[in-house]
Amino acid sequence: MQEGKTTIVRRYWLEGLVLLAASVLLLASIGGRSLWASEGRWAEVVREMFTSGDFFHPTIGGQPYFDKPLLTYWVIAACSAITGRLDEYIIRLPSVLAALATLVCTMYLGRRLWSNTVGLLAGGFLLTSYGLLTYANIASSETENLAAVMLAVSWYWARREHPGFVTFLVFYIIMFIGSHMKGLTAFVVPVAVILPDLLRQRRWRWLLWPSHWLAFGIGVCVYVVPFIYATLTQPGSYVQSGLYMAFHENILRYVQPFDHKGPIYLYLVGVPILALPWIPILIGALITSITNWKKLDSNTRWLLEATLMIFAFFTLSGSRRIYYILPILPFCMLLMAVFLAEAGDEIVGKHRERGLRIQTIVLVVTAVLESTLGPVVVWILISKYGWELPSGFGLSLFAAGFVALLAGAAVHKMLVPVLPNPRLRAIWALILMAGVLQGGFFIWQYSMLDGRRTERPFALRMKAATESLPSDRIAFWHKCEDKTLFYMELNPPITLLTNETDLRDFLECDQPGVIISQDRYARGAFTSMLPFEPTCEETIYKWESAGTQEKKLKAWLINQAVSQVDVETEEANSAK
Numbered sequence: 001m002q003e004g005k006t007t008i009v010r011r012y013w014l015e016g017l018v019l020l021a022a023s024v025l026l027l028a029s030i031g032g033r034s035l036w037a038s039e040g041r042w043a044e045v046v047r048e049m050f051t052s053g054d055f056f057h058p059t060i061g062g063q064p065y066f067d068k069p070l071l072t073y074w075v076i077a078a079c080s081a082i083t084g085r086l087d088e089y090i091i092r093l094p095s096v097l098a099a100l101a102t103l104v105c106t107m108y109l110g111r112r113l114w115s116n117t118v119g120l121l122a123g124g125f126l127l128t129s130y131g132l133l134t135y136a137n138i139a140s141s142e143t144e145n146l147a148a149v150m151l152a153v154s155w156y157w158a159r160r161e162h163p164g165f166v167t168f169l170v171f172y173i174i175m176f177i178g179s180h181m182k183g184l185t186a187f188v189v190p191v192a193v194i195l196p197d198l199l200r201q202r203r204w205r206w207l208l209w210p211s212h213w214l215a216f217g218i219g220v221c222v223y224v225v226p227f228i229y230a231t232l233t234q235p236g237s238y239v240q241s242g243l244y245m246a247f248h249e250n251i252l253r254y255v256q257p258f259d260h261k262g263p264i265y266l267y268l269v270g271v272p273i274l275a276l277p278w279i280p281i282l283i284g285a286l287i288t289s290i291t292n293w294k295k296l297d298s299n300t301r302w303l304l305e306a307t308l309m310i311f312a313f314f315t316l317s318g319s320r321r322i323y324y325i326l327p328i329l330p331f332c333m334l335l336m337a338v339f340l341a342e343a344g345d346e347i348v349g350k351h352r353e354r355g356l357r358i359q360t361i362v363l364v365v366t367a368v369l370e371s372t373l374g375p376v377v378v379w380i381l382i383s384k385y386g387w388e389l390p391s392g393f394g395l396s397l398f399a400a401g402f403v404a405l406l407a408g409a410a411v412h413k414m415l416v417p418v419l420p421n422p423r424l425r426a427i428w429a430l431i432l433m434a435g436v437l438q439g440g441f442f443i444w445q446y447s448m449l450d451g452r453r454t455e456r457p458f459a460l461r462m463k464a465a466t467e468s469l470p471s472d473r474i475a476f477w478h479k480c481e482d483k484t485l486f487y488m489e490l491n492p493p494i495t496l497l498t499n500e501t502d503l504r505d506f507l508e509c510d511q512p513g514v515i516i517s518q519d520r521y522a523r524g525a526f527t528s529m530l531p532f533e534p535t536c537e538e539t540i541y542k543w544e545s546a547g548t549q550e551k552k553l554k555a556w557l558i559n560q561a562v563s564q565v566d567v568e569t570e571e572a573n574s575a576k
Contacts, residue, residue, distance in 0.1 A: 011116050015107055018123045022103055025127065025435065026096045026136050028443045031089025034456035039139040040482030041065070043091045046076045050086070051491050056230040057238045061480030062492030064240040067249060070226055071180035072141045091139040098147035099136035103127060105150035106330040110337055112157055113299040121337035121427060122330070125281075128434035131274030131329045133442050141182035142323050148178020149327045152190035153306075160197075165211035172219030179223055184250040189327050192313050196305040200298075253319045262320030267311060270322035274329050277434050280362055282332055284355025285339035288348055300338050307331045340427055356426060363433050364405070370437070371401025387543050390448040400440025408433040458538040458553055459487035465536065465557070466514050475506050477517035477526060481553060484516065500525050506558075513558040520550035530556050 035043055045058045045065060058065050058073060075094040080086040106126050110119030126132055135142040152174045159167040171190075178186030198204050206212055227242040253260075272279045289296060289304045296304065310328040314320065340352060374397030381387040412429035419425050462484070466474055474488075475495035485494065497503045497515070506513060507529065514535075517526070522534075534554035 007116075011111070014116075014120055015104075015123070018107065018120065018127065019100065019103065021435065022100055022127050025133070025439050025442070026099055028439075029447045030092040030096060030137060031087065032447045033088060033450040034453050035088060035091070035139070035483045035486065036453060036455075037138070039091065040484075040486055041068070042072060042076060042139045043086075043088075043486045044482040046073050046080065046091070047086060047486055047489075048492065049073060049077060050080070054235075056226065056233060057235060059238075059492070060482050061476065061485055061490075061494040061496060063480060063496060064238050066230075066240040066242050066245045068141060069180040069183065069246070070230075070242070071177065072144055072182070075144070076139070088139075092137065095136050095139060095143045098143040099132055101147040102132070102143065102150045102330060105147070105154040106333060108154050109150075109157060109330075110334055112154075113303075114338055114342060117341045117424070118334070118337045121341055121431075122333045124428070124431040125278055125333040125336055126330055128431055128438050129274065129278060129329060129333065130276035130438070131326055133438055135323060135326060137442055137446070142326050145178065145182035145186050146326050146330070148174060148181055148186040149189045149193075150330055152178065152186075153193050156190070156194050156197075160203075163203075163206050163209075165215055168206075168209075168212045168215035169218060172215050173222060176219040176223040180226065183246065185324075185327070188313065189310060192309040193306040193331075195309065197302050254317045257317070257319035260319045260321050262322075264315060264320075266320045266322065267315055267325050270325055271311070271328060271332065273322060274326060275332055277363060277366065277437070278333075278336060278359065280358040281336045281340065281355045284351050284358075285332075285336045288339060288344075288351045289335060292344075292348060295344075300335075300342070303331060303335055303338065307335060340423070352423075356423065359430060360426065363408075363430055363437075367401040367404040367408075367433060367437060369401070371398045371405070374398060374401065385543070388452065388541060390451055393445065393448055396440065396444050396448065400437055400444065404433045404436040404440070407436050452541065454539040454541075455481075455483050455553065456487050458536070458555075459484040461536060462514070462516065462555055463488040465555075469512060469514065473509075473511055473513035475513060475515045477503070477515055478521040479518065481516065481518075484553065500529070503529055510559065515556045515558065516553055518550065519552050519554060522554060532556070 041060065044060050048059050048062070049055045052059070055074065055077065056070065058068075058070065072094065076086075076091055079090045079093050083090055103123055103126055107119040107123040110122040112119075132143070135146075152171060155167075155171055155174060159171075175187045175190055198206075224243070227246070230242050272282065275282050289300065293301070293304075307328060310325065310331065314325045314328075317324075339348075340356065344352070375394035378389055378394035378397065382389055408429040411432050412425050415425045415428060419428070466488075471490050472493045472495050474490060475497050476484075477497045480494060480496055495502075495506065497506055503515075503526065506515070515530070522530075535557040536555040538552040538554070540549050540552055
């Protein structure tokens with residue numbers, strides 16, 4: 001009994017260390033970077049919810065925006081209400097918390113179905129994977145959706161031997177609440193994952209029980225009630241339906257995609273990218289598991305089936321993006337951990353050693369190149385091509401690569417007394433190296449590069465230049481820019497100009513105003529009606545592609561003198 005308690009305490013300590021490392025890696029820099037890409041949607045929707053007091057009818061610039069379910073907005077709003085702030089840190093915090101929940105579920109599944117070693121290794125692999133770190137650092141619904149999937153699957157395995165109403169109800173509640181994060185993938189993916197196990201030993205008979213259907217009905221009600229309430233309380237100007245958008249963005253997009261039409265082979269490339277830097281071990285685990293199918297234990301066979309089911313589900317969809325298949329990542333990490341930690345025959349052992357050797361070479365070479373060639377490349381880009389990279393960026397590359405090599409070697413030696421197995425020592429040394437390299441990027445270099453993002457400085461300049469204007473005299477041409485709205489702290493009504501008549505009416509008004517537009521939209525009739533040059537422009541760097549430059553923002557001040565703020569801005573942009 002005492003030995004069992006010691007084992008449990010040791011396991012808690014080790015899992016606690018993994019979660020502590022995860023907290024440092026995930027929380028260290030999420031508040032130090034400006035919003036980018038789609039993050040502005042979540043930031044501005046939540047800000048306008050607080051402004052209007054309406055948390056059931058999301059808007060951007062006062063325009064209906066029900067493209068995403070409500071719960072991701074509500075989680076951000078809850079964090080904001082608790083902390084009394086709404087900034088980049090709070091907007092990204094739910095993604096980090098969801099990533100931590102995913103990590104806990106992954107380690108639980110590894111421990112529950114195989115061993116403590118498998119759970120810890122899977123957690124280490126997942127924590128240092130590019131996919132989890134990337135989307136945990138972004139305000140979006142990807143990691144929240146991932147957490148819902150893993151919570152549902154973990155609950156299934158925790159209660160598999162105790163079917164009944166409570167088990168069914170909690171399972172469906174997790175999935176239907178999760179479906180309010182990103183969409184119905186939080187329902188479909190767990191079902192696809194557990195299906196192979198349900199079909200064994202006639203567990204499918206549970207689906208015929210009245211308690212199952214009662215639980216399912218309650219789960220459906222939990223899902224539809226927020227949409228029904230939003231529809232019944234819909235303001236006269238709000239034209240979007242949450243239920244219709246759920247159908248449009250999930251079912252219709254799956255069978256008749258209207259955008260995001262990636263090639264059918266996309267996930268053959270996408271899954272390895274998400275699994276970086278663990279591609280060699282992942283390939284070895286997949287090949288070995290498939291070729292030794294008949295020799296696999298029942299749990300490992302289920303894991304492989306679940307992984308292939310997820311891959312098939314997303315591949316069969318006509319709408320494809322790499323981040324769609326993020327739910328496959330924890331299962332890949334578990335498969336890798338089983339491949340490395342569990343016993344096998346001589347053939348399995350050879351594949352394992354070969355994969356581990358290749359993985360070691362990949363990480364060591366990466367660290368060496370980063371610490372040696374990295375600074376040289378940075379110097380060439382700055383001195384020869386005029387790239388305006390942050391001061392000290394080359395030093396950061398050298399430091400990250402050097403520390404990764406040093407930490408890997410030191411840990412491999414220090415673990416000898418507590419971990420006699422040389423293979424496991426090598427694996428943990430590699431995990432630490434990967435953590436240092438990934439941490440060097442996400443904590444240090446990523447934040448340094450943020451200084452070259454230009455939308456927040458542009459928005460803050462516009463905020464200062466237009467502080468005396470009423471919000472309805474601040475207009476956006478073609479599209480409301482969510483990040484600009486957030487940083488300018490504009491409250492509806494915001495004017496959205498979508499055609500020449502709207503533009504003409506806005507220009508003919510005698511009151512001062514401003515028009516903001518992306519460069520790609522400011523053409524044709526727009527430029528003929530606004531013949532003068534923009535007063536303020538988002539900074540353009542020499543290395544930016546034509547596609548990036550087309551998305552840069554410009555502003556035209558109408559019927560008023562240019563303020564000193566704008567003159568200084570224009571001079572600064574001209575100098576660049």
